[in-house]
Amino acid sequence: EVCFLGDRLLTQKSVMVNGTVFCNKNESGPIFQHYCADNNSDSCQYFKDPSVEARVVKAIPGLASGVFMKNIKSRYTEVNKVIGTTAEGSESRGEILADLTSSFMILLAIYFPSVTGIMAGSNRSGDLADGQKSIPTGTIAACSTTSLVYLSCVLFFAACIEGDVMRDKYGDSIGGALIIGMIAWPHEWVIVIGAFLSCLGAGLQSITGAPRLFQAIAKDNVVPFLRVFSVTRKNGEPLRALLLTAMITEIGILIGNLDHVAPIITMFFLMCYAFVNMACALQTLLQTPNWRPRFKYYHWSMSLLGVALCLVLMFISSWYFALAALAIAFGIYKYIEFKGAENEWGDGIRGLAMSAARYSLLRLQSGPPHTKNWRPQLLVLIKMDEELQPKYSKLVLFASQLKAGKGLVIVNSVLAGKFRDRFPDAQSCKQSLSNLIKTYNVKGFSDVSIASDVSEGLCQIIQNAGLGGLKHNTVLLGWPNDWRHDEDENSYMVFLETVKNVGAAGLALLVPKGIDRFPDPGVKVRGTIDVWWIVHDGGLLMLLPFLLRQERTWKNCKLRIFTVAQTEDNSIQMKKDLQTYLYQLRIEADVDVVEMSTTDISAYTYERTLMMEQRTDLLSKIKQQQEENFGNTLRVPTITLSTVPEEGNDIDHTEINQRSMDKSQFTFTPQDAKALVDKSKKPDKHNVRRMHTAVRLNEHIVEKSREAQLVILNLPAPPKSDSGAESYMEFLEVLTEGLDRVLMVRGTGREVITIYS
Amino acid sequence: EVCFLGDRLLTQKSVMVNGTVFCNKNESGPIFQHYCADNNSDSCQYFKDPSVEARVVKAIPGLASGVFMKNIKSRYTEVNKVIGTTAEGSESRGEILADLTSSFMILLAIYFPSVTGIMAGSNRSGDLADGQKSIPTGTIAACSTTSLVYLSCVLFFAACIEGDVMRDKYGDSIGGALIIGMIAWPHEWVIVIGAFLSCLGAGLQSITGAPRLFQAIAKDNVVPFLRVFSVTRKNGEPLRALLLTAMITEIGILIGNLDHVAPIITMFFLMCYAFVNMACALQTLLQTPNWRPRFKYYHWSMSLLGVALCLVLMFISSWYFALAALAIAFGIYKYIEFKGAENEWGDGIRGLAMSAARYSLLRLQSGPPHTKNWRPQLLVLIKMDEELQPKYSKLVLFASQLKAGKGLVIVNSVLAGKFRDRFPDAQSCKQSLSNLIKTYNVKGFSDVSIASDVSEGLCQIIQNAGLGGLKHNTVLLGWPNDWRHDEDENSYMVFLETVKNVGAAGLALLVPKGIDRFPDPGVKVRGTIDVWWIVHDGGLLMLLPFLLRQERTWKNCKLRIFTVAQTEDNSIQMKKDLQTYLYQLRIEADVDVVEMSTTDISAYTYERTLMMEQRTDLLSKIKQQQEENFGNTLRVPTITLSTVPEEGNDIDHTEINQRSMDKSQFTFTPQDAKALVDKSKKPDKHNVRRMHTAVRLNEHIVEKSREAQLVILNLPAPPKSDSGAESYMEFLEVLTEGLDRVLMVRGTGREVITIYS
Known part of the structure; x- marks a missing residue:
C-alpha cells in the first residue's frame, strides 16, 4: 500500500511516524508538516486545494483491477519532476522524483542490452554439430522466446502494478522494497537471491570469457598494438587481457548508474549488428561467388533494412555516442588497413572497389x-x-x-x-x-x-x-x-x-x-623552359611546359617560346600573333622569333655529313661481312647513300598546313628547311642539306637556349624506309648537340589545347 | 498621415467618412462602428481597453525622427494577422492584414531576383573586346555597385518611414498610394511612370532576348526534343520559341503574385550559379590541363563555397522547390546523356569517372x-x-x-x-x-x-x-x-x-x-549440368556450375557431380565424404561415384589409337615433303611415334596429391589412369594406354551424361613437347565424343572456393 497526495506519490518514510502510516490531510499529520510548515508556499496552496486529497492506494491491485488500461498510455518522466506528473517536486516534502528524463528512445537503449544475448550464442557456435543448420533455427527460436518472455513480463507488470509505483525506481514508496519481490512466490528473497546469483553468474562468465576472446583477437595480430595482450600465463590464463577487462568493467561500475552505461553498450551492440548486416548485404549485392547463404529466406534487402534500423536506432538514441562509435570503428578500420595486417579474411571493400573501377571504366x-x-x-x-x-x-x-x-x-x-x-x-x-x-x-x-x-x-x-x-x-x-x-x-x-x-x-x-x-626529386630548378615551336602538331608543345610548371620542381622556371621565321617573313607580325595566341591560351611566356637565312652550307655541316656517311658506309660493310659469314643471305642490307631518307618534317608540313589553314591561323613551319629540300633534287646532296638544316637550327638553339633548364622541340617524323635509320638518329644528335636536357615531342596533329577553358 | 488603433494600423477607407478622417474613439466615429457595433465582442473589449488609444501618426516621419532605431529590429508578419502584431485581424474592422507569412528566407527569396542581372551581363560578353579581362572586373564592379545602391535604399527606407506603413503592401493606410511616391521628387507620378517604363523595358528586352537564347539552345541540338523550337521565320524571328516564352510568361502572370513567382525564379538562378561554381571547382580539383583561369585570386575553395551557399539557400528558402529543381536538372542531364547528343563541350563528369577508376584500380x-x-x-x-x-x-x-x-x-x-x-x-x-x-x-x-x-x-x-x-x-x-x-x-x-x-x-x-x-540468349534450358570431377585443381569445377545456375538460362538445371573411383576404393565412403563436402560448400548437387575397372584394352581403343598414329605418321611425312620442296631444312619435324607425349593428368597428380593432403582430404584422382601409365613403360604402348583411358572414361560419361545440358570436366595438361600435339588433340576428341556441350576446365591449383562464406 502506498500513499498519494493528489497524483503525487509520497515516500513511505515521509508519511510514517513511529511505524504507522498517516496518509491523511490532518493538520497534525506528517504530510501537513512537509507541505504547510511555512503556511504560505506553493506546496501549501497545493495541499489546501480541496480537489487534492490524500489517499492510500494498493501498490499491487492485481490483474483483475483494470489497472492495465490505466498503464497502457505512455507517460515519460522528467528529471526532478514528481514522477507521473509535470510538477516540480522536492524530496524534502517526501515526493518521489525522477532522476532521469526518459523518452521512448532512452528507455529502448536501456532495455536493449537485456536482449543482446543472441550474438553471445553464435560466439559459441563452434561446438555445434552442424552450425549452418542450427544457428538460423536456434537464433530465431531464441529471439522469439526471449521476446515472448520479456514482452509478457512487461504486459503482466503493467496489468498488476500501479504505474507510479513502477516508476518509483528505488521503491521509496514501499519502504525501499522491490516491487517484484512482493509478487514473488514463495518469498520476496527469491528475487533478491535470484538476481544476485544471475548477476554473479553473468559477471563471472563474462570476466572469464571476455578476456579469452580479447586475447584471441590480439593473437590474430590484426590490430598490431593489441599484441601485448596476446600473451598468456603458463596455465593458459590471459592475465593481461583479464586486467584490461577488469579495468573496463571498473569504469562501468564507477559510472555507477546502469541507465548511463546501457546506452553506451547499446551503441556497440548496434554497431556490431549493423556491420554484420552490412557485410551480408554487400556480399550479396556484389554477387561474390563464395557467398552462398544456406538460409532459404535470405534476401539482401533484409540485411540492408537491418543496417538502416541499427544506424537509425544508434542516432536516435544518442547521436553523439553514435558518431563517436562510428568514428572509432572507422579509425580501427583505417589503422588495420594502414598497418597492412595480413588479413586472413576476404575484403568486401575490395569488391566495392572492383565494381567502382569497372563502372567508371565502362563510363569512360x-x-x-x-x-x-x-x-x-x-x-x-x-x-x-x-x-x-x-x-x-x-x-x-x-x-x-x-x-x-x-x-x-x-x-x-x-x-x-x-x-x-x-x-x-x-x-x-x-x-x-x-x-x-x-x-x-x-x-x-x-x-x-x-x-x-x-x-x-x-x-x-x-x-x-x-x-x-x-x-x-x-x-x-x-x-x-x-x-x-x-x-x-x-x-x-x-x-x-x-x-x-x-x-x-x-x-x-x-x-x-x-x-x-x-633534376632529382625535390630539387627546385630556376631558369627557363625553352620551347622551340617549329611545327604545329596539336599544341602539345604548349601544354607540356604548362603542366611541368604545375609541379614543384619546375615551378620557378620561366617559359620562353621560340619560333623560326624566314628572312622574308614578317617576324614582327608573327611575334604579335603568337603573343595574342598565348594570351588567349592563358599561358604566360616570352615570345621570340628567330630568323633563319638561307645561307650557304657551312664547312662544319659538310664535315658532319661526311663523317656520318662514312660511318654508315663502314657499318653496312661490316654487317654485310657478318651476314655472309653466317651464310644468311635473306636479309641484304639496302643501306646505300643513294637512298633518300625521308625529310624530317616533310610529311607534317603538307598535312599540317592544309589542316591548320582552316583550323588555326597560327602555324609556324620551317619554311627554309622545306625550301631547301625542294630546291635540291640531287639525292646524294640530300643528307648534306638535311644536316645543314639541323646544324643551322642547332646553332640558333644553342645560342638562345644554352642556359635553359629544359629545351622542348619537335621530334621530326622518322624515315619511312629502314635505310634512313642511322642518318635520322645522327640528324637528331646534331639537332640537340650542346644542350643539356632536351625533350623531343611528336604530337598527333589533333588539338590538345584550346583557348576555350 | 495614418491612423492607428493601439498598434493596429487601420485602412484610410475605414476611418474616413465623407472625406474626413476620424481617428478617435468617439462612440459615433467610424472606429467604434467597426469594433463595437455589437458591443460585446473581443474586438470591442480591445477597443474599450483604456491603454489602447486611437492616434494619428505621420507615415513618413523623416530621417531625423529616429524611426530608424524602431525599424532596425526584425519583425515578421504572419498571414491573416494584423501587420506588425500577433493579433488575429479582420478586414471588416478596417485592419490591414498580412497576406503572406514571411520569414528571413522568404524575404530573401523575394529580394534575390532583383540582384540577378549579373548573369545577364555575361551572356552578352561576346561583344567585349577582351572578355577574359573585362568580365571579372566588370562583374565585381557591378556586384558592388548593385549591392551598395540596393542596401542603401533599404537603409534609407528604414530611416524614413514608419515600419507598419512599409509592411502595408498595398498602401491601404494611405488610401492606396505608393509610399515611395510620396517621397519622390518632384511628383509621385515619377515613380509610377518610372516603374512602368522599367517593367516595360525589361519585359520587352526579355521577350525578345529570351526566345533567341532559347532558339539557340534548341539549335545546338543537345536536348533533342527542343528541336521544334529551333526553326525561325524568314525574317529571322524565332516564332515558336517566342510563343513558348509568352506561354511561360503568361503562367507567371496568372500566378498573379510576385511573392509566389519570385521563389521559383530564385531556385533556377541559384541552381544556375551552383552549377557554374561546381564546374569550376571540379575542373580545378581534377587539374584539367585546359582549365587555366586567368583571374589571379581564383581558388577552388571559393567555388565550392559558392556551390554550398547556393544549395543551402535553395533548401532553406524552400526545400520542396529545391528538390524539384534538382530533380528537373538531373532529369535533363540524364536525358541528354541518354540521347547521346554530340556534345560539343568537355565533360567534367568524365574527369570524375577517370579519377574514380584510377583510384579504385590503385586500391585493387x-x-x-x-x-x-x-x-x-x-x-x-x-x-x-x-x-x-x-x-x-x-x-x-x-x-x-x-x-x-x-x-x-x-x-x-x-x-x-x-x-x-x-x-x-x-x-x-x-x-x-x-x-x-x-x-x-x-x-x-x-x-x-x-x-x-x-x-x-x-x-x-x-x-x-x-x-x-x-x-x-x-x-x-x-x-x-x-x-x-x-x-x-x-x-x-x-x-x-x-x-x-x-x-x-x-x-x-x-x-x-x-x-x-x-543455348541462345533468353532460352531457358532444363535438365542437368554434369560435372565430372576427376582432378581437384582448386575447385573451379564446383564454382562454375554454381555461377552458371545464377543465370536465367541455366537456372532450372539440376547439378550432378560424378567422380571416378577405382574398384578397390571404398566408393560408398567416397560418396559420403563428397556429399558432406558439398554440403559444407553450400552447393546443392546429386553425387555419383563411377567405378572404373582396370579391364583389358578394348578393341575399339586399339582401333582409335591405330587410326591416330597412322594419321600422325602420314601428316608428318607430307610436311617433310613440303618443307623439302621449299628447301627449308631448319625445322625438321621431330614427330615420331617413339616420343612419349606427356600423360594428361600426370603432373597434376603428384602436385595435387601432395598439396591437397594437408589442405583438403577430398581429392579425387583417376588412380587407374596413373596406375596404367606407371605399369607400362613401353613407349610405343603409351598412346594406346592413354587412348584406352579416354575411351573408357568417355564410355562412362556418355552413359551417364548423354542427356545432360552441359558436361563440365577437367582439361588434361597439355604435352610438354610439341610432338604430342596431335595425339593430345585426338585424346580430347575421344574424351568428349558423343557429348553435345562440353566445358573443359583447367584450374590453377589455387583454391577458388571455400567452405567459409
Missing part, C-alpha cells in the same frame, strides 16, 4: 575525350638492364612531374625471350618496377611482358596497355644514349620501330634526351 | 584477392574470320552467363599481320567486337591487337590485358572445331600454345566445345 569508354578534357595519359616504356633493374629510372620521375599524378601513368617494360622460360624474371622485374613507382610516388600501374622480339613486344604493349577508357594517349620513350657504341644495331632500331609504331597508333610521343641529367 | 592493386573474394575475371579470346567478324560469338554469351556481369570481361582478338599495315582492319574489328558485346549486353571491354604471329600475339594479350587490379584470372578459349580438316596445322598449334601459355601464366582456362550448340 564512350569515345575519345573532348580537347577541353585532354590530358596526357602516359605510357612509359622502360628498358631493363642485365640485372633486371630499370635502366633510366628518371623517366618515371619525369612522368610524375608532368602532373600526370592526376592522369594515368602506366610503366611497362619488355623482356626478350620465351614466355614460359622467363616468367620468373618478369615477376622480379615487375617487382622492381612497382618499387620504382612507389619510390617516386607515382600513382600508376606497372607491368612487364615477355616477347621473343623487343620491338614486337613494345608494339604489343602500345596496343594492349590500359583498359577501356583508361588508355594511354602519349608514350614516353627514352633516348638510346649508347646507340653509336652499341655493337648490334638493335638499340636504335628498336627505338625507331617504336617511334614509327607510336605514330601509326595515333599517339603522341615524348622523347627526353639526357634523362640522367634531369 | 594491393595483391591477389583472398579465396573468399575470388571470382572469374574472364579474358575471352575470340577468333576473327576473313570478313573481320567474330567467329564463335557465343563465347561472349557464355562469358556473360557465367555471371561475370559482376566480374570483369575482356574480349580480345588477334589479327595476324604487320601493325602499321593492318591498323584500319583492327579498328573495324574493334567496332564489331564492341557491337557483339553490346548485343549480348555484357558489361565488358574489347580490344583487338595486331601481331605478326597469332600465338605470340595471344601470349602478349594474356600478359598485357587488364590494368592494375582489374586483371583477368581466367581465360576463355574456343575449341578449334576444324583442326582436323585445316590444311595447315596452325589452328590447333595456336590452341595448344595458348593452353600452355595460360598454364604458365598461372591462369585458369575454360574451353567450351560445341559452342555453337550452346
Whole structure:
C-alpha cells in the first residue's frame, strides 16, 4: 500500500511516524508538516486545494483491477519532476522524483542490452554439430522466446502494478522494497537471491570469457598494438587481457548508474549488428561467388533494412555516442588497413572497389575525350638492364612531374625471350618496377611482358596497355644514349620501330634526351623552359611546359617560346600573333622569333655529313661481312647513300598546313628547311642539306637556349624506309648537340589545347 | 498621415467618412462602428481597453525622427494577422492584414531576383573586346555597385518611414498610394511612370532576348526534343520559341503574385550559379590541363563555397522547390546523356569517372584477392574470320552467363599481320567486337591487337590485358572445331600454345566445345549440368556450375557431380565424404561415384589409337615433303611415334596429391589412369594406354551424361613437347565424343572456393 497526495506519490518514510502510516490531510499529520510548515508556499496552496486529497492506494491491485488500461498510455518522466506528473517536486516534502528524463528512445537503449544475448550464442557456435543448420533455427527460436518472455513480463507488470509505483525506481514508496519481490512466490528473497546469483553468474562468465576472446583477437595480430595482450600465463590464463577487462568493467561500475552505461553498450551492440548486416548485404549485392547463404529466406534487402534500423536506432538514441562509435570503428578500420595486417579474411571493400573501377571504366569508354578534357595519359616504356633493374629510372620521375599524378601513368617494360622460360624474371622485374613507382610516388600501374622480339613486344604493349577508357594517349620513350657504341644495331632500331609504331597508333610521343641529367626529386630548378615551336602538331608543345610548371620542381622556371621565321617573313607580325595566341591560351611566356637565312652550307655541316656517311658506309660493310659469314643471305642490307631518307618534317608540313589553314591561323613551319629540300633534287646532296638544316637550327638553339633548364622541340617524323635509320638518329644528335636536357615531342596533329577553358 | 488603433494600423477607407478622417474613439466615429457595433465582442473589449488609444501618426516621419532605431529590429508578419502584431485581424474592422507569412528566407527569396542581372551581363560578353579581362572586373564592379545602391535604399527606407506603413503592401493606410511616391521628387507620378517604363523595358528586352537564347539552345541540338523550337521565320524571328516564352510568361502572370513567382525564379538562378561554381571547382580539383583561369585570386575553395551557399539557400528558402529543381536538372542531364547528343563541350563528369577508376584500380592493386573474394575475371579470346567478324560469338554469351556481369570481361582478338599495315582492319574489328558485346549486353571491354604471329600475339594479350587490379584470372578459349580438316596445322598449334601459355601464366582456362550448340540468349534450358570431377585443381569445377545456375538460362538445371573411383576404393565412403563436402560448400548437387575397372584394352581403343598414329605418321611425312620442296631444312619435324607425349593428368597428380593432403582430404584422382601409365613403360604402348583411358572414361560419361545440358570436366595438361600435339588433340576428341556441350576446365591449383562464406 502506498500513499498519494493528489497524483503525487509520497515516500513511505515521509508519511510514517513511529511505524504507522498517516496518509491523511490532518493538520497534525506528517504530510501537513512537509507541505504547510511555512503556511504560505506553493506546496501549501497545493495541499489546501480541496480537489487534492490524500489517499492510500494498493501498490499491487492485481490483474483483475483494470489497472492495465490505466498503464497502457505512455507517460515519460522528467528529471526532478514528481514522477507521473509535470510538477516540480522536492524530496524534502517526501515526493518521489525522477532522476532521469526518459523518452521512448532512452528507455529502448536501456532495455536493449537485456536482449543482446543472441550474438553471445553464435560466439559459441563452434561446438555445434552442424552450425549452418542450427544457428538460423536456434537464433530465431531464441529471439522469439526471449521476446515472448520479456514482452509478457512487461504486459503482466503493467496489468498488476500501479504505474507510479513502477516508476518509483528505488521503491521509496514501499519502504525501499522491490516491487517484484512482493509478487514473488514463495518469498520476496527469491528475487533478491535470484538476481544476485544471475548477476554473479553473468559477471563471472563474462570476466572469464571476455578476456579469452580479447586475447584471441590480439593473437590474430590484426590490430598490431593489441599484441601485448596476446600473451598468456603458463596455465593458459590471459592475465593481461583479464586486467584490461577488469579495468573496463571498473569504469562501468564507477559510472555507477546502469541507465548511463546501457546506452553506451547499446551503441556497440548496434554497431556490431549493423556491420554484420552490412557485410551480408554487400556480399550479396556484389554477387561474390563464395557467398552462398544456406538460409532459404535470405534476401539482401533484409540485411540492408537491418543496417538502416541499427544506424537509425544508434542516432536516435544518442547521436553523439553514435558518431563517436562510428568514428572509432572507422579509425580501427583505417589503422588495420594502414598497418597492412595480413588479413586472413576476404575484403568486401575490395569488391566495392572492383565494381567502382569497372563502372567508371565502362563510363569512360564512350569515345575519345573532348580537347577541353585532354590530358596526357602516359605510357612509359622502360628498358631493363642485365640485372633486371630499370635502366633510366628518371623517366618515371619525369612522368610524375608532368602532373600526370592526376592522369594515368602506366610503366611497362619488355623482356626478350620465351614466355614460359622467363616468367620468373618478369615477376622480379615487375617487382622492381612497382618499387620504382612507389619510390617516386607515382600513382600508376606497372607491368612487364615477355616477347621473343623487343620491338614486337613494345608494339604489343602500345596496343594492349590500359583498359577501356583508361588508355594511354602519349608514350614516353627514352633516348638510346649508347646507340653509336652499341655493337648490334638493335638499340636504335628498336627505338625507331617504336617511334614509327607510336605514330601509326595515333599517339603522341615524348622523347627526353639526357634523362640522367634531369633534376632529382625535390630539387627546385630556376631558369627557363625553352620551347622551340617549329611545327604545329596539336599544341602539345604548349601544354607540356604548362603542366611541368604545375609541379614543384619546375615551378620557378620561366617559359620562353621560340619560333623560326624566314628572312622574308614578317617576324614582327608573327611575334604579335603568337603573343595574342598565348594570351588567349592563358599561358604566360616570352615570345621570340628567330630568323633563319638561307645561307650557304657551312664547312662544319659538310664535315658532319661526311663523317656520318662514312660511318654508315663502314657499318653496312661490316654487317654485310657478318651476314655472309653466317651464310644468311635473306636479309641484304639496302643501306646505300643513294637512298633518300625521308625529310624530317616533310610529311607534317603538307598535312599540317592544309589542316591548320582552316583550323588555326597560327602555324609556324620551317619554311627554309622545306625550301631547301625542294630546291635540291640531287639525292646524294640530300643528307648534306638535311644536316645543314639541323646544324643551322642547332646553332640558333644553342645560342638562345644554352642556359635553359629544359629545351622542348619537335621530334621530326622518322624515315619511312629502314635505310634512313642511322642518318635520322645522327640528324637528331646534331639537332640537340650542346644542350643539356632536351625533350623531343611528336604530337598527333589533333588539338590538345584550346583557348576555350 | 495614418491612423492607428493601439498598434493596429487601420485602412484610410475605414476611418474616413465623407472625406474626413476620424481617428478617435468617439462612440459615433467610424472606429467604434467597426469594433463595437455589437458591443460585446473581443474586438470591442480591445477597443474599450483604456491603454489602447486611437492616434494619428505621420507615415513618413523623416530621417531625423529616429524611426530608424524602431525599424532596425526584425519583425515578421504572419498571414491573416494584423501587420506588425500577433493579433488575429479582420478586414471588416478596417485592419490591414498580412497576406503572406514571411520569414528571413522568404524575404530573401523575394529580394534575390532583383540582384540577378549579373548573369545577364555575361551572356552578352561576346561583344567585349577582351572578355577574359573585362568580365571579372566588370562583374565585381557591378556586384558592388548593385549591392551598395540596393542596401542603401533599404537603409534609407528604414530611416524614413514608419515600419507598419512599409509592411502595408498595398498602401491601404494611405488610401492606396505608393509610399515611395510620396517621397519622390518632384511628383509621385515619377515613380509610377518610372516603374512602368522599367517593367516595360525589361519585359520587352526579355521577350525578345529570351526566345533567341532559347532558339539557340534548341539549335545546338543537345536536348533533342527542343528541336521544334529551333526553326525561325524568314525574317529571322524565332516564332515558336517566342510563343513558348509568352506561354511561360503568361503562367507567371496568372500566378498573379510576385511573392509566389519570385521563389521559383530564385531556385533556377541559384541552381544556375551552383552549377557554374561546381564546374569550376571540379575542373580545378581534377587539374584539367585546359582549365587555366586567368583571374589571379581564383581558388577552388571559393567555388565550392559558392556551390554550398547556393544549395543551402535553395533548401532553406524552400526545400520542396529545391528538390524539384534538382530533380528537373538531373532529369535533363540524364536525358541528354541518354540521347547521346554530340556534345560539343568537355565533360567534367568524365574527369570524375577517370579519377574514380584510377583510384579504385590503385586500391585493387594491393595483391591477389583472398579465396573468399575470388571470382572469374574472364579474358575471352575470340577468333576473327576473313570478313573481320567474330567467329564463335557465343563465347561472349557464355562469358556473360557465367555471371561475370559482376566480374570483369575482356574480349580480345588477334589479327595476324604487320601493325602499321593492318591498323584500319583492327579498328573495324574493334567496332564489331564492341557491337557483339553490346548485343549480348555484357558489361565488358574489347580490344583487338595486331601481331605478326597469332600465338605470340595471344601470349602478349594474356600478359598485357587488364590494368592494375582489374586483371583477368581466367581465360576463355574456343575449341578449334576444324583442326582436323585445316590444311595447315596452325589452328590447333595456336590452341595448344595458348593452353600452355595460360598454364604458365598461372591462369585458369575454360574451353567450351560445341559452342555453337550452346543455348541462345533468353532460352531457358532444363535438365542437368554434369560435372565430372576427376582432378581437384582448386575447385573451379564446383564454382562454375554454381555461377552458371545464377543465370536465367541455366537456372532450372539440376547439378550432378560424378567422380571416378577405382574398384578397390571404398566408393560408398567416397560418396559420403563428397556429399558432406558439398554440403559444407553450400552447393546443392546429386553425387555419383563411377567405378572404373582396370579391364583389358578394348578393341575399339586399339582401333582409335591405330587410326591416330597412322594419321600422325602420314601428316608428318607430307610436311617433310613440303618443307623439302621449299628447301627449308631448319625445322625438321621431330614427330615420331617413339616420343612419349606427356600423360594428361600426370603432373597434376603428384602436385595435387601432395598439396591437397594437408589442405583438403577430398581429392579425387583417376588412380587407374596413373596406375596404367606407371605399369607400362613401353613407349610405343603409351598412346594406346592413354587412348584406352579416354575411351573408357568417355564410355562412362556418355552413359551417364548423354542427356545432360552441359558436361563440365577437367582439361588434361597439355604435352610438354610439341610432338604430342596431335595425339593430345585426338585424346580430347575421344574424351568428349558423343557429348553435345562440353566445358573443359583447367584450374590453377589455387583454391577458388571455400567452405567459409
